[in-house]
Amino acid sequence: MDTTCIMCPMGCALTITEENGVVTVTGNTCPRGAKYGVSEYTDPKRMVTTLVKVRGGGVLSVKTSAPIRKTLVPAALKAAAGVLLDHSVHAGDVVLADVAGSGEDLIATADLVYTEK
Amino acid sequence: MKHFDVVIIGGGPAGMAAAIGAREQGASVAILERDVRLGGILNQCIHNGFGLHYFGEELTGPEYAERFRKKVLSDSGIKVYLEAMVLSLTEDRVVTAVSPTEGLIELSAGSVVLAMGCRERSAGAIGLIGTRPAGIYTAGMAQRLSNVDGFLVGKEVVILGSGDIGLIMARRMTSEGAKVKLVMELMPFSSGLKRNIVQCLQDYDIPLRYSTTVTRVTGKERLTGVYVAPVDDKLQPILEKEEYISCDTLLLSVGLIPENDLIAGSAIEMSRITSGAVVDEYRQTSVPGIFSAGNVLHVHDLVDNVSEEAYVAGTAAAKYARGAIEDTPCMQVTTGTGVRYALPQRIHKGEGTVRLYFRVDKVYRGMTVTARSEGVLLKKKKTMVLAPGEMQYIEIDKSLVMGDVCVALEE
Missing domain, CATH: 3.50.50.60 (FAD/NAD(P)-binding domain)
Known part of the structure; x- marks a missing residue:
């Protein structure tokens, strides 16, 4: 697998290979790059930040409570798109529990004062 | 009053x-x-x-x-x-x-x-050639319409400029179901963070072309497409290589x-x-x-x-x-080789430390940042890489400053 290291502005071009269960990173210039390369190869994770709809119009910003498996991101976005909020929430409140089976919740990142329209 | x-x-x-x-x-x-x-x-x-x-x-x-x-x-x-x-x-x-x-x-x-x-900077500011249809937004405007007002501004998107807002919007529009066909950057490098290039573009297989710009836009009521072309080393488009890309939205992230x-x-x-x-x-x-x-x-x-x-x-x-x-009297902060600007531009005589923030004019590797006053070295800092998109600072001791201070890059 080829990727770009994001640990610093150098942006080293990494090549990651696996042989007999041993993951090897080449192209890095520092140990942080090697560590990043291994995690991107074995278990890449991403924070998801997106919007959910509010009944009657408007949107609320949300995020996953922690980074989730990268492969689950499309499913998490789809699940978020299916939410239609009809009550007030505070920043930090769970909007959707265990999003896409990731083990993490979708939580509000802002307050929403819901008024019925 | x-x-x-x-x-x-x-x-x-x-x-x-x-x-x-x-x-x-x-x-x-x-x-x-x-x-x-x-x-x-x-x-x-x-x-x-x-x-x-x-x-x-x-x-x-x-x-x-x-x-x-x-x-x-x-x-x-x-x-x-x-x-x-x-x-x-x-x-x-x-x-x-x-x-x-x-x-x-x-x-x-x-x-x-x-x-x-x-x-x-807007379409007018970059002298965008062609018609003036709906569908041309600055990236931040599109961001506000999406994230605050809840409107998706288009479905087939081309983005000019690879600054962070442009990169973030590429991911945002994709997340909301739009197709981002291309991100292009006039310069041979991006002013955006590496993390955004990886997590906003590469994660979603969105192509990024450097040294490329929009040469004109088409469409009457709504944008129908853009012509794009690579640029030469003087940043002038090579029109023989012009190519048409159909889209309904052009986002500008151009400064x-x-x-x-x-x-x-x-x-x-x-x-x-x-x-x-x-x-x-x-x-x-x-x-x-x-x-x-x-x-x-x-x-x-x-x-x-x-x-x-x-x-x-x-x-x-x-x-x-x-x-x-x-x-108290002030000394000037000036810039030398490789440094586009340093701020603050003047400092008072006195005690304590002060951070001089600066940006470089292009990508440099393995350079040493120096702050000198009347030729005397006040501080130096070795760097692996410096990019125009990442603001840096060098901290100096004010009591050492004798006259004007110059921030520069040295081998």
Whole structure:
């Protein structure tokens, strides 16, 4: 697998290979790059930040409570798109529990004062 | 006319941090904000990555704003005027504004902090050739329409400019079901963060072409497509290689300009490089009692730096208002090889340390950053890589400074 290291502005071009269960990173210039390369190869994770709809119009910003498996991101976005909020929430409140089976919740990142329209 | 020790123009991250700095000095503070709430552009930046330096944790824009907003709104010593558009500022610090609830607002100020932020360069500013259909937005405008107002601005998107807002919007539009066909960048490098290139483009297989630009746009009512072409080393398009890409939306992420219209034509000395005021280490402009901080002073890449800078300005503004800033002689901060600008542009003689923030003019590897005064080395810092998109600083000891200070890159 080829990727770009994001640990610093150098942006080293990494090549990651696996042989007999041993993951090897080449192209890095520092140990942080090697560590990043291994995690991107074995278990890449991403924070998801997106919007959910509010009944009657408007949107609320949300995020996953922690980074989730990268492969689950499309499913998490789809699940978020299916939410239609009809009550007030505070920043930090769970909007959707265990999003896409990731083990993490979708939580509000802002307050929403819901008024019925 | 109401009087406040410190009047702050703008209630974004800079204005809020300045208010907190001023309040800690015991000043009475007013914030004039033109939007319906405090927070500025942070409110529309729903992605995370804010606050790593300032709070030691990763927050989204609304969360970062809320930390400051709570502090500001719970402080009875800060008067917040919302939906208040500032019309004028005089040299003797009378601020005039209008708002739907207050009507005409006239405030006299012991000191003023300019915290108006910046504005995006638009289609007109880059001389975009072709028709003027709907569907051409600046990236930040599209971001606001999406994240605050809940409208997706298009379905087939091309983005010009690889600054962070453009990259973030590529992911955002994709997340909402739009197809981002191409991101192009005029320069041979991106001014955006590596993390955004990987996580906003590569994760979604969105192509990024360097040294490429839009040569013209087509469409009558709505945008129907754009012509793109690679550019030569003088940044001129190679028209023989022009190519058509159909799309209904073009997002522009082509640079930010400090929004200094309010002080245009005033006695405040401006920098032609930053498009902001020339300031000392307190972020005081050439007009005593008028301070400037955040993106209105120079465009930052991290909000954490904005907060830090504005806190300094707010603290100093409060001290000025009570006559506690001594007017000691200043030395100039100049730039040498490889450094596009350094800020503050002048520093006072005295004790303590001061951070000189700077940006380089292109990508450099393995260079040493130096600060010299009259040829004498004050400080040096070895670097692996320096990029124009990442603001850097070098900290110097003021007591060592003999004359003007020069920040430069050396082999």
